[in-house]
Amino acid sequence: MQIEIKNKLNDNELFRIKRMKEVIKTTNPHGHKEYLEIIFLTQGEGLHQIDHHHFPVRGNSLYLVMPGQIHNWALTAIPKGFVVMVQKDFLLGHPLYDDLFQTFPLTFSSGYQLEQTGEAVHGIFENIENEHAERQPNYQAIIQTYLLLLFNLLKREAHIDRSQSEPPLLKAFFELVATHYKTSHEVAWYASELNVTTKTLNANCRKFLDKTAGAVINEKLTAECKRLLLYSQANMGEIAYELGFADPSHFNKFFKRQTGVLPSIYRKGIS
Numbered sequence: 001m002q003i004e005i006k007n008k009l010n011d012n013e014l015f016r017i018k019r020m021k022e023v024i025k026t027t028n029p030h031g032h033k034e035y036l037e038i039i040f041l042t043q044g045e046g047l048h049q050i051d052h053h054h055f056p057v058r059g060n061s062l063y064l065v066m067p068g069q070i071h072n073w074a075l076t077a078i079p080k081g082f083v084v085m086v087q088k089d090f091l092l093g094h095p096l097y098d099d100l101f102q103t104f105p106l107t108f109s110s111g112y113q114l115e116q117t118g119e120a121v122h123g124i125f126e127n128i129e130n131e132h133a134e135r136q137p138n139y140q141a142i143i144q145t146y147l148l149l150l151f152n153l154l155k156r157e158a159h160i161d162r163s164q165s166e167p168p169l170l171k172a173f174f175e176l177v178a179t180h181y182k183t184s185h186e187v188a189w190y191a192s193e194l195n196v197t198t199k200t201l202n203a204n205c206r207k208f209l210d211k212t213a214g215a216v217i218n219e220k221l222t223a224e225c226k227r228l229l230l231y232s233q234a235n236m237g238e239i240a241y242e243l244g245f246a247d248p249s250h251f252n253k254f255f256k257r258q259t260g261v262l263p264s265i266y267r268k269g270i271s
Helices: 095-102 118-134 139-157 168-180 187-193 198-209 213-231 236-242 248-259 263-269
Strands: 015-019 035-050 053-057 061-065 070-087 111-113
Touching (some): 015 118, 053 061, 070 118, 118 139, 168 187, 168 198, 198 213, 213 263
Antiparallel strands (some): 015 070, 035 053, 035 070
């Protein structure tokens, strides 16, 4: 399977909003190297795959496709909604930059079903569309403000409050993962270093992150895999060795399990 790289932004274009094409379609897996894609659908049916996650398509669905992620559609009904493309540089110096591109673990998930806030989110996208079309003074700053409102609503939807300090156990876990993810891939090692059981560590991760400790480790490892594949000249064996895999075969299996494709195919497509 070949991955297609789709760059819908022109040179020096930092932001774009457009309406979702109202066609029933199935797309091949593809990615965007440099920009975040935000998709909000007011209607539609089918499936949307982002890396190894599968999300149902229906009204009031929102999806985040981060730079370097692979996604594809299998639509069975005509979709309606908006597609926003945001280059990282559009948010330089903005409070959202760290939340979206620097925070570990990731603040936002890939898919949301906005039952309660769908109408408000729809209004945000319409306002962004109007600002982008009219291009009045300070329109970019106003769009950034609408994006900040959008992502604060998503935090509320996911019950995320970064103003509250992280539990000490999780903070220590994140620091350990950031330091040792290349050499230690097993949850048991981290639990031992933290003087807790794997059950306790997993319970805390599920409670506060809605994911397992293993998923946290794998996300960090996958992000570094992608970074090396995209931005280094190292071969597969060198990358596998640097990231602590016994051999390229283990690296291949891990990466395919996390993203759905082999690392060599990912490198060829998203470059």
